[in-house]
Amino acid sequence: MTTHPRSPAAGLQGARCRGCSVAVYPADAACPRCGGPAEPALLRSAGTLWTWTVQRYAPKSPPYQPPPGGFEPFAVGYVELDEGVRVAAVLEVDDLDAIRIGMPLTVRAGDGVPRARPTTAAEESS
Amino acid sequence: MTADVLICGAARTAFGRSEASGRQLAVSAVKSALRDAGIEWPRVRAAFGGSDSAGLADTLVAELGLTGVPFVNVKNGCATGGSALISGVNAIRSGMADVVLAVGFDKHPRGAFDPRPEDWGLGTEYGSDGLMVTTQFFGMKIRRYMHDHGITPHTLARVAEKAYRNGELTPEAWRRKPVSAAEILDSGMVSDPLTRYMFCSPGAGAAALVLCSPEVARTLEGPSVALRAAALRTRQFGSFEVFSPWVAGGEPTSVSRAASAAAFEEAGIGPGDIDVCQLQDTESGAEVMHMAECGLCEDGEQERLIAEGATEIGGVLPVNTDGGCIANGEPIGASGLRQVYEVVQQLRGRAGDRQVPGEPRTGFTHVYGAPGVSACTVLSR
Numbered sequence: 039m040t041t042h043p044r045s046p047a048a049g050l051q052g053a054r055c056r057g058c059s060v061a062v063y064p065a066d067a068a069c070p071r072c073g074g075p076a077e078p079a080l081l082r083s084a085g086t087l088w089t090w091t092v093q094r095y096a097p098k099s100p101p102y103q104p105p106p107g108g109f110e111p112f113a114v115g116y117v118e119l120d121e122g123v124r125v126a127a128v129l130e131v132d133d134l135d136a137i138r139i140g141m142p143l144t145v146r147a148g149d150g151v152p153r154a155r156p157t158t159a160a161e162e163s164s
Numbered sequence: 165m166t167a168d169v170l171i172c173g174a175a176r177t178a179f180g181r182s183e184a185s186g187r188q189l190a191v192s193a194v195k196s197a198l199r200d201a202g203i204e205w206p207r208v209r210a211a212f213g214g215s216d217s218a219g220l221a222d223t224l225v226a227e228l229g230l231t232g233v234p235f236v237n238v239k240n241g242c243a244t245g246g247s248a249l250i251s252g253v254n255a256i257r258s259g260m261a262d263v264v265l266a267v268g269f270d271k272h273p274r275g276a277f278d279p280r281p282e283d284w285g286l287g288t289e290y291g292s293d294g295l296m297v298t299t300q301f302f303g304m305k306i307r308r309y310m311h312d313h314g315i316t317p318h319t320l321a322r323v324a325e326k327a328y329r330n331g332e333l334t335p336e337a338w339r340r341k342p343v344s345a346a347e348i349l350d351s352g353m354v355s356d357p358l359t360r361y362m363f364c365s366p367g368a369g370a371a372a373l374v375l376c377s378p379e380v381a382r383t384l385e386g387p388s389v390a391l392r393a394a395a396l397r398t399r400q401f402g403s404f405e406v407f408s409p410w411v412a413g414g415e416p417t418s419v420s421r422a423a424s425a426a427a428f429e430e431a432g433i434g435p436g437d438i439d440v441c442q443l444q445d446t447e448s449g450a451e452v453m454h455m456a457e458c459g460l461c462e463d464g465e466q467e468r469l470i471a472e473g474a475t476e477i478g479g480v481l482p483v484n485t486d487g488g489c490i491a492n493g494e495p496i497g498a499s500g501l502r503q504v505y506e507v508v509q510q511l512r513g514r515a516g517d518r519q520v521p522g523e524p525r526t527g528f529t530h531v532y533g534a535p536g537v538s539a540c541t542v543l544s545r
Contacts, residue, residue, distance in 0.1 A: 060401075063410050064287075071401040071412075088411075089311075091303030091355045093294055098278060101291025114300055122413030128293060139311045150289040151409075 050147055052123065054079035061121040063152075081121050083145045084157055088124045090115030090137055117143045117154050127154040169256045170381040170388040171543070173201025173374030174508040176501075179492040180338030182271065182368040186218025186495075189370035190269035191227045193498075197265070197372035202384050206231045208374075209261030212248040214238035215497035218271040218368075221248075242444070242533020243396055244268055245371065245500030249541065250394045252375045262377040268502075270495030272366035284407045284535070298534075299363065299447075301406040303355030306449025310357065313464035315452055317357050321345035322470050323448035324362045324490055330477065331491025333518035338367055339491040362448040367493030371501035373508075389508045392542045393430035397423040399536025406534045420444075423538035424458040424530060431542035435459035438542075439524030440510045441481070442503035444532040445488040451475075455483065458530050458540070482520050485510060500539055503529035511545040 053076040054061045055069030061079060062070060069076045096102065096109035113129035115137075127145050130153050131137055142157035175196030177189045184192075190213070198205055205228050213221030214237050222235040240247040245268035252264040279298070281291040290296055309315060325345045331337035343361055351361040381388045399405060402417040428434055435458065443458065445451035452470070456463045460481060469475060475483040486492060486506040489499060507527030509515045527543045 060412065089304040089308035091300050091307060091357075092353065093297060093300060093355065094353050097294040097297050101281065101288065101296060102294045103292040112294070114295060115304065116411055118413065124411040124413060126295065126409050126411075128295075139308070150293040151295055 050081040050083050050119070050125070050145055050152070052079050052081040052121070053077060054121070061123045063123055063125045081119055081123065083119070084161060085117045085119040085143060085145065087137070087139055087141045087143055088116040088118040089139060090129060092134055113137055115154070117145050119145070125152055127152040130155045168378050169253045169391045170376050170378060171373050171391055171504070171508050172376045172381050172384050172386060172388045173197040173199070173203065174372075174505045175200055176336055176371040176498070176505045177369050178336040179369035179495060179498070179502070180367050184368075186215055186269045186271035186368060186370070187224060189271070189368060190215075190221065190224055190267055190372070193269065193370035193372040194224065194228060194265060194267050197374050200386065201374040201376070202386055203263060203374055205229045208233055208263050208265050210252070210255045211235040211265040211267070212238055212251040212255075213265070213267035213269075214240070214244045214248060215268065215270045216241065216244060218269055218497065221267055221269075224267070241537055242496055242499065242531050243537045243539040244497040245504075246394065246396055246531055246539025246541070249373065249391070249501065249504065250396055250539070253391060253394050256375055256377050262380045264375040265372065266375060266501060267370065267372040268497040268500060269370035270497040271368035272495065279407065286407060286409060290407070290409070296407065297355070298406055299355040299358065302447050302449060303358050305404055306453065307357060309449065309453050315464070315467050317349060318345065319452065319467050319470050320357065320362055320448040321348040323445070323451050324348045326476060327445065327484060327487045327490035330485055330518055331487030333516070334486040334491065335516075337487045337491045338493045339487065358447050358449060362490070364446055364489035364492075364494045367495055369493070369495040369498045369502065371498045371505050373501055373504060387512045387545070389511045390544050392432070392544055393427040394539070394541045395423050395426035395430060396537070396539045397426060403536050405536040418457045419536050419538045420454055420457040420530060420532050421459070423540045427528075427540035427542050428459065433526065433542065435528070437526055438481070438528045439526045440485060440507060440520045441528040441530070442484055442486070442488065442506055443530045445484055445490050446494065448490070450532070451483060451488065454530060454532065458528070477518055477520055485515065485518050485520060496533070500529065500531040503531065504541055504543070507543050511543060
């Protein structure tokens, strides 16, 4: 791997198996289906929400590190990308009651786990 | 044609919180199972057992008697009991032994299990960002299932309501107070759409079985139950499991589907022939989904079946007649054998206030656990 898998500039740096074209994120050296070598692949970061839940109580610390303002309930889910892989992400939505399966989301890799935000019109047309 | 294996003795302890150690609970269950079978410990020719976090089963010989018996430790997560059972079946079928003990026990600290990301091959950010929480997985799996197959929150509440009602009828259960569906829905959201009272809790308990060859079983007085199949499977590509940073696209595969199909094939009967069953119900949604994954109904049919009372003790397909994990708690190593104990008692007609009417002849058990393992049995009298 030449690119850091979580580099923000890289979008979603996953991997794809040449043999069975299975895409994964984060990148892995081996294909989880056939065990063959997987190659780095830039995954499209836009997708739709496959499923989700809300973490209603503060997870045990450690390992959990609450944000500076203290714990607030947050949503987590899986975003289904065009490549056919569903990526676990914290959902950055303003209204937890407005979350729906199928809503368009864009996944960003950063310092922590992937984070997904509602896809904007500009992102959709790009 | 594989040789018959018969369950001649079965016992469990009370589940829940206990002053006793996991090992002490195990010794108590083993002695009760031997008494139930009418067999003395020195007659046992092989033993298999384990716990997830309460010690090694082979150390039980210090209390049971130092007979020199081959005693193999099993550690296979939620499938620990099922794996011990399969080992026992193979010991009898192969001719290694004609009397075998299978024992499962556990004792967990209060509160949710405490997984570490590094033990799961994940980066530390999955812990620091709050994704190492098992209940999230259960919430997300049933959320998608409800979306695809029209299951409602009220159905999830009815599953838990039944569990507590059956728990009241089970002397060894932990939760023995009925809770209404309304109270369950109002008990506070844990991981949407699952509320607090829809979940089981880690606890303490033990269960033990005495397996015999047909020749030995004929010399015993008590009623025996045939263990027609015991099957274990691990996940295949495409399954949706706890702590997955990604899930493959397409319809998810199911290890429970694979293990149950293998068990039914080995038994030579189908899901439609089953009179009573115990399914992994870590939470309400799991029971709903496992009904379909084990072939007992079609996807989506649960909404109607549960509304009609089909899964009640008096229904056409009684599920978790002892209250399941929701009412008994989940001592991981003991859970699978607790299910088999319950079916054995039902088939013997010894289930007391929770006896399924009509003299059930066939039963099925199913456990499922991380990181994608399932063990199933088919029993008949």
